[in-house]
Amino acid sequence: xxxxxxxxxxxxIGSHVVDQLIVEGHEVVVIDNFETGKRNxxxxxxxxxxxxxxxxxxxxxxxxxxxxxxxxxxxxxxVSTSIGFPKKDAQTNIIGTLNILELSKEYQVKKIIFTSSAxxxxxxxxxxxxxxxxxxxxxPYGLSKLTGEKYIKLYNKLHKLNYSILRLSNVYGPRQxxxxxxxxxxxxxxxxxxxxxxxxxxxxxxxxxxxxxKDVANALVRAIVPSxxxxxxxxxxTSISINCLYDFLAKLIEYNxxxxxxPSRVGDIYESSLSNENAKRILQxxxxxSIEEGLNETVSYFLASQ
Ligand SMILES: NC(=O)c1ccc[n+]([C@@H]2O[C@H](COP(=O)([O-])OP(=O)(O)OC[C@H]3O[C@@H](n4cnc5c(N)ncnc54)[C@H](O)[C@@H]3O)[C@@H](O)[C@H]2O)c1
Numbered sequence: 104x105x106x107x108x109x110x111x112x113x114x115x116i117g118s119h120v121v122d123q124l125i126v127e128g129h130e131v132v133v134i135d136n137f138e139t140g141k142r143n144x145x146x147x148x149x150x151x152x153x154x155x156x157x158x159x160x161x162x163x164x165x166x167x168x169x170x171x172x173x174x175x176x177x178x179x180x181x182v183s184t185s186i187g188f189p190k191k192d193a194q195t196n197i198i199g200t201l202n203i204l205e206l207s208k209e210y211q212v213k214k215i216i217f218t219s220s221a222x223x224x225x226x227x228x229x230x231x232x233x234x235x236x237x238x239x240x241x242x243p244y245g246l247s248k249l250t251g252e253k254y255i256k257l258y259n260k261l262h263k264l265n266y267s268i269l270r271l272s273n274v275y276g277p278r279q280x281x282x283x284x285x286x287x288x289x290x291x292x293x294x295x296x297x298x299x300x301x302x303x304x305x306x307x308x309x310x311x312x313x314x315x316x317k318d319v320a321n322a323l324v325r326a327i328v329p330s331x332x333x334x335x336x337x338x339x340x341t342s343i344s345i346n347c348l349y350d351f352l353a354k355l356i357e358y359n360x361x362x363x364x365x366p367s368r369v370g371d372i373y374e375s376s377l378s379n380e381n382a383k384r385i386l387q388x389x390x391x392x393s394i395e396e397g398l399n400e401t402v403s404y405f406l407a408s409q
Pocket of ligand 1: 110111112113114115116117134135136137138139140141154155156157175176177178179180195199218219220221270271272273274275280
């Protein structure tokens with residue numbers, strides 16, 4: 104069992120990662136500034152430090168805990184915030200990542216596991232997208248994630264710091280906020296439950312590769328092994344349109360009204376589907392939960408939290 108430091112561990116994906124780490128018997132410490140994370144997302148008794156990843160105190164946490172693995176999820180995750188406030192996005196996603204990298208180097212971490220995003224690819228009509236495809240982000244968020252990846256690769260060259268970079272598609276599930284990546288599932292569910300008609304941005308034919316959060320957490324935990332450095336897509340490998348998602352949720356929640364339609368969002372990708380063949384082979388991992396099962400569990404969670 105390993106000592107694992109999880110940044111952003113009180114967030115949506117991070118808290119599911121913490122759950123799985125604890126079940127597997129790892130020793131876990133969490134750093135989170137609760138910008139979007141919540142204390143009650145953490146269901147187990149782990150040490151949580153309420154600090155910013157840019158803070159000088161992070162060094163003393165490395166010094167006392169001496170993590171073997173760092174799973175770095177803390178980030179500014181909203182595409183629209185990154186467009187409105189690109190310096191805020193860069194401060195967390197680039198400068199904050201550099202702070203974690205410097206300390207990982209100094210305290211000889213065995214591997215950094217980094218959550219990157221499909222946003223690094225930008226638009227690509229040749230689907231599903233392979234890891235080798237051109238990288239051309241068109242939001243500051245996509246660019247800051249790509250810059251994080253490049254620093255990580257450079258630290259590997261310069262300092263032999265090992266890494267797993269996992270490029271996540273659109274993650275959904277219990278505990279998700281509405282404003283981050285793929286927040287559309289949470290938003291539609293909460294609105295339908297309250298009797299508010301959701302607005303689809305654009306024509307609704309835009310597609311997304313939705314993956315259930317527990318499958319993503321499982322992939323991140325599987326990266327906690329010695330391996331060659333790698334960059335892997337973590338996705339379902341299929342995609343559904345936003346119109347289809349709307350109909351599916353409406354059926355589950357028994358919401359009978361048709362969607363409203365509004366203008367499409369700046370910086371949004373139209374079609375997205377990532378190939379997960381390399382992740383399946385290298386991590387010995389499979390997305391185990393179908394979209395039907397995942398949406399069912401997510402709807403039940405939000406109904407129970409009302
Ligand atoms: N949700 C998705 O669909 C998706 C897709 C691709 C990649 N990702 C990546 O996965 C990671 C987790 O995303 P999420 O969806 O769980 O979002 P989230 O907002 O729920 O989690 C981010 C966590 O980081 C914390 N945080 C933010 N800034 C911080 C800072 N400066 N210092 C310390 N903590 C800070 C937040 O409080 C939160 O708990 C992010 O790196 C995100 O870019 C998410």
